[in-house]
Amino acid sequence: xxxxHLIVEKHTLALExxxxxxxxxxxxxxxxxxxxxWPAELILATWEAARTGHYPEHLEYRxxxxxxxxxxLHFKFLPESQWLPADAAIDLSLPLNxxxxxxxxITIDVPWYGGGMSFGSVSEQVMVSxxxxxxxxxxxxxxxxxxxxxxxxxxxxxVITQIAxxxxxxxxxxxxxxxxxxxxxxxxxxxxxxGHLLGDKATVAxxxxxxxxxxxxxxxxxxxxxxxxxxxxxxxxxxxxxxxxRALVSVKVSTPTDVDMVAVGSFYAGAHIxxxxxxxxxxxxxxxxxxxxxxxxxxxxxxxxHKFLLKEGIRDQITIMASGGIRNADDIAKxxxxxxxxxxxxxxxxxxxxxxxxxxxxxxxxxxxxxxxxDPELSLLIEPDRDAARISNLYxxxxxxxxxxLRRLGLRSVRELRGRTDLLVYR
Amino acid sequence: xxHDESLYHRYHxxxxxxxxxxxxxxxxxxxxxxxxxxxxxxxxxxxxxPAKKEVILSRPCVYGVxxxxxxxxxxxxxxxxxxxxxxxxxxxxxxxxxxxxxQKLGDSYFTAHYVNTVAYEAATGxxxxxxxxxxxxxxxxxxxxxxxxxxxxxxxTRDGIHGREYISTMVDIGVRPDHLAFGPDGQPVEPPRxxxxxxxxxxxxxxxxxxxxALTRILAAAAREIDTLALLPVAALAHxxxxxxxxxxxxxxxxxVPRLPFAPRMVELDGWDPAAYQRxxxxxxxxxxxxxxxxxxxxTLAAAFAAGVRxxxxxxDYHGQLPDGRFVMDGIREAHLFFVExxxxxxxxxxxxxxxxAAEHVPKAIILGLDAxxxxxPLLVALQARFAGEFRRPGDAYRLPKRLPEGWGVQRLKxxxxxxxxxxxxxxxxxxxxxxxxxxxxxxxxxxxxxxxxEAFGExxxxxxxxxxxxxxxxxxxxxxxxx
Numbered sequence: 001x002x003x004x005h006l007i008v009e010k011h012t013l014a015l016e017x018x019x020x021x022x023x024x025x026x027x028x029x030x031x032x033x034x035x036x037x038w039p040a041e042l043i044l045a046t047w048e049a050a051r052t053g054h055y056p057e058h059l060e061y062r063x064x065x066x067x068x069x070x071x072x073l074h075f076k077f078l079p080e081s082q083w084l085p086a087d088a089a090i091d092l093s094l095p096l097n098x099x100x101x102x103x104x105x106i107t108i109d110v111p112w113y114g115g116g117m118s119f120g121s122v123s124e125q126v127m128v129s130x131x132x133x134x135x136x137x138x139x140x141x142x143x144x145x146x147x148x149x150x151x152x153x154x155x156x157x158x159v160i161t162q163i164a165x166x167x168x169x170x171x172x173x174x175x176x177x178x179x180x181x182x183x184x185x186x187x188x189x190x191x192x193x194x195g196h197l198l199g200d201k202a203t204v205a206x207x208x209x210x211x212x213x214x215x216x217x218x219x220x221x222x223x224x225x226x227x228x229x230x231x232x233x234x235x236x237x238x239x240x241x242x243x244x245x246r247a248l249v250s251v252k253v254s255t256p257t258d259v260d261m262v263a264v265g266s267f268y269a270g271a272h273i274x275x276x277x278x279x280x281x282x283x284x285x286x287x288x289x290x291x292x293x294x295x296x297x298x299x300x301x302x303x304x305x306h307k308f309l310l311k312e313g314i315r316d317q318i319t320i321m322a323s324g325g326i327r328n329a330d331d332i333a334k335x336x337x338x339x340x341x342x343x344x345x346x347x348x349x350x351x352x353x354x355x356x357x358x359x360x361x362x363x364x365x366x367x368x369x370x371x372x373x374x375d376p377e378l379s380l381l382i383e384p385d386r387d388a389a390r391i392s393n394l395y396x397x398x399x400x401x402x403x404x405x406l407r408r409l410g411l412r413s414v415r416e417l418r419g420r421t422d423l424l425v426y427r
Numbered sequence: 428x429x430h431d432e433s434l435y436h437r438y439h440x441x442x443x444x445x446x447x448x449x450x451x452x453x454x455x456x457x458x459x460x461x462x463x464x465x466x467x468x469x470x471x472x473x474x475x476x477p478a479k480k481e482v483i484l485s486r487p488c489v490y491g492v493x494x495x496x497x498x499x500x501x502x503x504x505x506x507x508x509x510x511x512x513x514x515x516x517x518x519x520x521x522x523x524x525x526x527x528x529x530q531k532l533g534d535s536y537f538t539a540h541y542v543n544t545v546a547y548e549a550a551t552g553x554x555x556x557x558x559x560x561x562x563x564x565x566x567x568x569x570x571x572x573x574x575x576x577x578x579x580x581x582x583x584t585r586d587g588i589h590g591r592e593y594i595s596t597m598v599d600i601g602v603r604p605d606h607l608a609f610g611p612d613g614q615p616v617e618p619p620r621x622x623x624x625x626x627x628x629x630x631x632x633x634x635x636x637x638x639x640x641a642l643t644r645i646l647a648a649a650a651r652e653i654d655t656l657a658l659l660p661v662a663a664l665a666h667x668x669x670x671x672x673x674x675x676x677x678x679x680x681x682x683x684v685p686r687l688p689f690a691p692r693m694v695e696l697d698g699w700d701p702a703a704y705q706r707x708x709x710x711x712x713x714x715x716x717x718x719x720x721x722x723x724x725x726x727t728l729a730a731a732f733a734a735g736v737r738x739x740x741x742x743x744d745y746h747g748q749l750p751d752g753r754f755v756m757d758g759i760r761e762a763h764l765f766f767v768e769x770x771x772x773x774x775x776x777x778x779x780x781x782x783x784x785a786a787e788h789v790p791k792a793i794i795l796g797l798d799a800x801x802x803x804x805p806l807l808v809a810l811q812a813r814f815a816g817e818f819r820r821p822g823d824a825y826r827l828p829k830r831l832p833e834g835w836g837v838q839r840l841k842x843x844x845x846x847x848x849x850x851x852x853x854x855x856x857x858x859x860x861x862x863x864x865x866x867x868x869x870x871x872x873x874x875x876x877x878x879x880x881x882e883a884f885g886e887x888x889x890x891x892x893x894x895x896x897x898x899x900x901x902x903x904x905x906x907x908x909x910x911x
Binding site for chain 1: 455471475479481482485487488489490508509510511512514515516517518519522523524525544554555556557558559560561562563564565566567573574575576577578579786787790791850853854856857858859871874876879880882883884886887888889890
């Protein structure tokens, strides 16, 4: 074993042991870990779920401390005598194509998939780890806007190809790989601002993938310069479907005040899936002002969209996926009860891999845990063979908890939960 | 190359690094148990053998906290960014703790979080950009209960802030008739008396500035260099060798009208006094005479307007509190709507101060109805002032660094203005607006937590609007709950 491998091994083993030790609370809660949305206990619980496949009972894994949104919504569980039996079959699957019978019928086994994280914002190791977990759970992950690293190709049936405004790495073959193609109009963390990869992270490999110049910051402009209207958007959808007639089309948008109209517009443009990304979502780098004040949180956007689509009589023809601060199974269940069909995860996957939410993703060489970095040494801290299992374990814990929630609500399918705000209590 | 005034020049604020002049406590304390570290090293020497020195000395920190001559035995906490890699890896050896001394910066409104942000902006001139999602509470009271809109595709600026087209932050201050009337000579009878300021950010009168010549000069020079206005009490003007029209003398009604060696673009009367207003108008016929008064005083607003005042500078205390206990947001909206309802909004300029301590508050204040803001405490914090307890009113104590070099101070304020302007551009860009003047009073560009929650959660059991967004009684924007 060479020196570099010994160093990597030393640190990965120590990280593994350290996370376990912190989660045991032997040293109490780490004093500087956590924030209102992801308090220390929730991070530790996620680490522990990623290790064991189950949420730990001794840590609060259901709520954050943000004093609003998900953290003030609770379930109105039935009396225990009315719960479904512990061994009841509860269906978590979610069909993604609800409108065109002739298009592929894709059903995922759990009502979530992984959101886009580009090559450059994260390493190829992270992308592959996520793709393997997606394959294991018969769901998806997304390329984000940074091209399609060759390591992802074996998992292409579970990888969404994202087309965003910079068109980085978008090629005919990467569209043809995909069972789902996603147009990213906006991102919740920086809505209306396009994408931004700082120069330090545009390494030679990243630049090659994006067909750009190494070490030069990359901006994905906002918005699509070819789209001024729903009709223009329709043209985009047609273009993708010409290249790959078998692909479902997803449209990722943010949460402006007229998010309901945006969803309807996407529907009329021919999308199968509308992915709504709320303002508290994750990012590799975004102006703090954008994360905090531009656009609305997902908890407030989804009911608006759901009710409007119901009124329009088209709710059952489109799949609404929600993202932007969805941290755990409880959040997934809540957003579905508020009107979404499913959820899209990003930060939760990274926390499973060891993220501390320190917000230094963009600084210098990038993430010191090897997540949001393409630094050739730091990125070795993630090893897909080992770390796909961590994400997969988290998914197992989430599925377990989601089934438990449904069981206590007396529901046999997650699809029965959609829009059931009567099953929620605000406190 | 000669500067050709006839050519078009895009407005630009020159930024340059202006690091802290006074060392502030680091954000984190790095607590190393030295005996455990020694034990760890021994274990590793035994495990890997002395030949694998590179492995043994490989440190978890990528920011250099443990890269001093004796590594973790003398950590360098000023380099710690709080990534927690070290403590995650070796919880029994090292702990990272938020530094309580750092948390003491600012006060209960201008919290350490905002102090850190303003200090960063003033030091670098950059927009704070960080990874991961938002770390704070869900909405909140005051400014935090308001979000701004964005547009998915409607985009007059197309290439936005990074592209070819230009977003204007110019605002007009002055007296504008609601229509032009022309005399027999074809000339307007009452032409508009308006001047432009290239960003909606003025420097308000700072407390005790008259006793501090260096501070006075910094404010005046920074205002001149970025082409905005610095409001200064008359007593402070003596500190200036060459006052320029960027200075706005603030005159109390009881003060005698000063003789000035320059023609200011604007003079501000502090407190309503019709006779004093007349005297100032006569003394400064070329200048706009503005009136400074607290938010919430509608009768005086009406009386002053009737007497001819067209520029109002409305103030709250430094925590954004109005005399009647309401928050500055209510005051702004009330003043704006007062003139809107009378059909006079375009006839007046509304400036506002108090409680505006972050870049995000500027677009929000404009959406609520201001034309421009005059900032106060952020200027002091940018110059590394430390408050002695709560800093709410001009009489409260603060301390600036002992040495206040003019060049450094001017650059800090320029950096702050540049950063705030860039953040304003981000917000305008997201909306697809290319002119900040179009944002004024555009409440449709805002989303209020109360309204959105009522719509989203109204039918959910237990949701009561009055409790949903309640929190601490202070209307200030809260910092992220935990530590940074």
